[in-house]
Amino acid sequence: MNTIDLTPLYRSSIGFDRLASMLDNALRGDTGTGGYPPYNIEATGENRYMISIAVAGFTEDELNIQVERGVLTVRGKKAEDDQERKYLYQGIAARSFERKFNLAEHVEVTDAEISNGLLNIHLVKEIPEAMKARSIEIKRGAALEHKK
Template sequence: MRSNFDFSSLFRSSIGFDRMLNALETANSVDNIETWPPYDIVKLGDDDYRITIAVAGFSSSDLAISQEHNMLLVTGQKANKDKDNVQYLHRGIAGRAFRRRFELADYVRVEDAHLTNGLLTINLKRELPEEMKPRRIEILTGDAASCAEMKQIEVEKQAA
């Protein structure tokens, strides 16, 4: 049983969270949830993720991956290879076209993608720009505080 939530009060009192709230509203209103092809999303580390999609019967030329801003789109369309003399007694391997969308957080980018044994693996990494990383701010005292020449703020380097 699904209940609808009203996020309008959060829009009135939050600044800068509009993308997240819009995503929550969209997820709340989705009634048709696609289940094919099956996929896994794995968190490998603090900033590393992996999406694995089962695409049995598709070749790399049948698949396309694109990223536009915060949307990752994976599509599959088999080349039309009609074989007039093939008669299936049972057809259990789905070969229908698909379009799978993944909403990505800010600063998440696709590192690479591999197709092995019918599994499409997409590796993702979140990379914060230097200006978004934590930084140390020097506290000036006494005469140094009145100095007209301000020192540059030092950015701490984090180990990879």
Template sequence: MRTTFDFSPLYRSMIGVDRMATLIEAAMRSEGDGNYPPCDIEKLGDDAYRISLAVAGFKPADIEVTAQPNLLVVSGQKGQGEENRLYLHHGIASRSFERRFELADYVVVKSADYADGVLAIDLVREVPEALKARRIEIANGGSGSSQLERLEDHPSDRQAA
């Protein structure tokens, strides 16, 4: 049984949640073989993550990692020359794939490394300095006038400040 949710009430009372609702809908949507290849997602630190994909049977040249704003796409296309083999048992999956990972704002791909059949992609959240929380010093002026009022009273001080 498939359950659907109506997010339209959110749109009436909250601004900017349309992206969140779209992400939730996309996560709930069943996309064919969305679990291939299997992967692990690790949190390495406060702002560091690693995605590890089991891509046994693929060469690094067969895999493409594409980073877009808020989206990471990993795809694999099996190289040529594999069709002529005669397998008695073919248990290693080697079909083409595409995995999509929605990334939060300011999460960027730092590196990708392939070893022992595992593709490891390191990500980090890099919040711009202007958006980081900062402590605002409170002036103890005594006279009750703000710094802005003082600058307006003395235009020559405005250039020095």
């Protein structure tokens, strides 16, 4: 497996440790989940997003959503089934899962609902006023007044 040396990033950058870790994890691949459960990420508007995760067979009580330090974690754990079932074929996965998503700065989870076997998690990116671009007015003759 090829590796990428991120040392130059550390030499000339301050405060980007999390970015380097994210790059490193992305390059290694998400081998732990094996693609289960499948999901979609879509833009639903300007600065609005939705993650849809296929959770057929799970109830709201069997799902857990947490956000901590810029990482959205979705976990599913099936409750113990009291009924003894005799499957002839079991194609619907009912195993536990954990799916993680790295969130950019200022991205917040606003809502979550389950519908038609999909867990829909709504997100919005709200940039604080202090960080938004603003125009600076240039005044004519201000330099002449300061010299007097």
